[in-house]
Amino acid sequence: MRVTPRGRVLSINGQTNYNEGEWDALLRLPARPLRLGLTWSDTLTHPTTGPHGEGEFTVHRTYRVTRVLQSRDSTGFEVAIEGNVTFSLSMWTDSAAGRYRWFELEGPMQETFVFDPTAGQLHGRRWSMLLEGIGGDHDGVRLDTVPAGLRSENVRYRIPDARADALMAPLPGADTSITITGDGDPILLHTMGRDAAILSEGFRRPDGRVGRAEVSLAEGVPQRWTFTWVDPESDRQQFVFERAATGLLAQGARLDAPTPAWGVAEYGMTGTLVATLQTLSDTQAVPFSIYRPTAGRWDTFELSSRSLPELSLYLLTDQAGARTALIVDAKGLLMYEEFAGTDGSRRIRIPASAERQAELRRALSSLQAGD
């Protein structure tokens, strides 16, 4: 982005008519020095493109300095914006079939931001808009028109370097999978990797929270678990556990497992359990417990397992009857997970890559064929 000192975005990726990107990345500042009660206005317009033709986003905004915020180190000007938005856009819903959705909307927006004149930077900003109008679907032949709208809020805040580094660092392991709901919506992103000494798993949630697990192995048996969490609103949190002759240790304190067979894994990070499950013999419905580091509790299950030449199958049934089925491949990576709740809810974890999905299909076919 090329920007002026007063916050106008001149170009994005070298283009003045770029259809994506944030033309309002910065709030506009007036030519006059900021002071309490000062007002100014601006208009921002940029094009949108889509299958329904060229559209446009336009906002007329009136700014007003509402507060002067003094701290020991700096002064901030709080500015409130009232504006009106018109927004027309369209997007493909099935480009192969020529289907798309379109919108023509209008309505109010409000925004608040704080500008630090000493640093010459925004401290944070918050906006909302409530647009109403018309829209519809084009089914490849006909276009229809129905009431439509956009309700949107945005909060932006700065975070420290260490937290940003932790949030932006790549997840461990090259094997990527996603968890999708029964409606097909992706809700979780997972990664997993493994060698003789370390099993690692990464996890990203829709709320921005990022989890990492590392399991140290000795001849395939987990010896030490390290779980690290970070989210946009809080700094890194770490839990470390060790295997001891007496059971599981957390910072030297013993955690008594309720069953002879046990493992350690966070909710949503079942891949961390794989090494433990592989140490157990094929079995039918034995008690098994999982320690949940963040929750600080044991969950108990019945575990059934079966090993085949190219994969292993595990079924965990909790005390309420919810079932989690796992397929682990010959490399010791979690290839498939299916959760079936007692309330009818369902989630599946499947590989992200087409190659791994093909491996999974072959595995499921061979299972259905009774191989």
Place this chain on the structure above:
Amino acid sequence: MKRLPVVFALQLLVPLALHAQAGNEYRAPEKPLNWVSDNPFRLYLVRGNDTIPGDVRSISVFRESWTPVREDSMSSGFPPI
């Protein structure tokens, strides 16, 4: 429909504040700024008693790197605001 969070980097070029008027100009900070953007939204159609599709929450983590550039190197053709 929920979206998985994304991370990205952003570079902003801002003219050197040669005649800066304190209090109303952006300046390039000495080090990059890290931001979180949290954007729950619903872009919907009303069909009968249904409102479709559902809510989306989009979270982004991004790092802004600012680079001051000489004003005479700016693109021309844009009136001052």
